[in-house]
Amino acid sequence: MKITIGGITASSDASRGWILAKLSGWLSLTESKADEVERPQAHGAFDPGTDWRTGAGFTVTLSYHGENPAELELALRELKGIAKSDALIDCMVETDAGVTSRMVSVRKIDIPGLTFMNFMSGIAVDLLAPDPFAYGASSNASTGLPKAGGGVRFPMQFPADFGVAGDAGRAVFTNTGTAPTPLKFKVSGGMSDGFSLRCVETGDTLTFKRPLDVSDYVLLDSSDASVLLNGVSPVSGFLVQDDWWTVPPGGTCTVQFNSIGVVYGVPTLELSGAPAYF
Incomplete structure (x- = not known):
């Protein structure tokens, strides 16, 4: 030991x-x-x-x-x-x-x-x-915003061309522990009016309404409901919907990442969490 x-x-x-x-x-x-x-x-x-x-x-x-x-x-x-x-x-x-x-x-x-x-x-x-609670090793997942796929064009030709694959804009975490565990999120810009994060399984949503420059990022921590701009400035007042959630033991959380307003740059969601134990 x-x-x-x-x-x-x-x-x-x-x-x-x-x-x-x-x-x-x-x-x-x-x-x-x-x-x-x-x-x-x-x-x-x-x-x-x-x-x-x-x-x-x-x-x-x-x-x-x-x-x-x-x-x-x-x-x-x-x-x-x-x-x-x-x-x-x-x-x-x-x-x-x-x-x-x-x-x-x-x-x-x-x-x-x-x-x-x-x-x-x-x-x-x-x-x-x-x-x-005691926590195991942390795991990470990341995604960009949803992106439509190319699809099939008509008239069809063979071999068939299904175009570029799309992206659902989702990140997934599974809690393998025995107790509920919080998640941490890092969202980088840029988006003119902010973004939303939604747990697909429960419908709980975090909506952040504030311009986010390409060089900025927001840290959201569900363990203490903190929201920090660039890891320093508290900006929880811009969280207009704050349905914070935890992931139950043995449960899976699929986080849907959506932008609000005009998108510029390549916005990214990074998710991290660890299994929790009583």
Whole structure:
């Protein structure tokens, strides 16, 4: 097993450097927020309703084996340096079943007292993932705008010429995980009045009404409903239809990409998503 937290990697197979001793809670199902109310005059309890989950807390126990005490102390300082006061950091776990990751906050790093040796064990790192789901490897799909095919011309001649193939303007993602997963979209210009993205399976639609130059792009993230122009400027106010959606476990989402107004350049939709797991 291997874990990477904020750029620091520890392996259960390592004999020097950072050594992974134990990972607690990574595969656990987090607690439900729904209250349990017992039936006062009947067996059992009332239906708690939707089981919304709390954030995921887990603990990584590490050891470090260095060349000398100075190397050990410097490594401990580097470990404490992964804590961020204003941002989450990436935590990735690799097992025989594959790789999963979460964005986490470092809550506490418990370091035993220094013994002036080159080895230390029992270093406990407490982490919190606000999102209770773990995510597998991301996959990507892209498409341009719909384009008509050439078709058959009459009078027919043989061998038949069916012309240039058309393009439906669709990108597809399948969630192979066990929990609903969000999608991210990147739409590049140019279009005079914006664009729309529609999930064919559900009809949910995102409609963005604003001129988009050839050199511009818009990032849309369904995990937090954010819309950014060129990755920097918030422009969610131009989203006139905001039926954000997630892809259910085992489900497929086909995204239809359409322009609004005049098209210039080669507009492109790039879609990305990852399977999610409880």
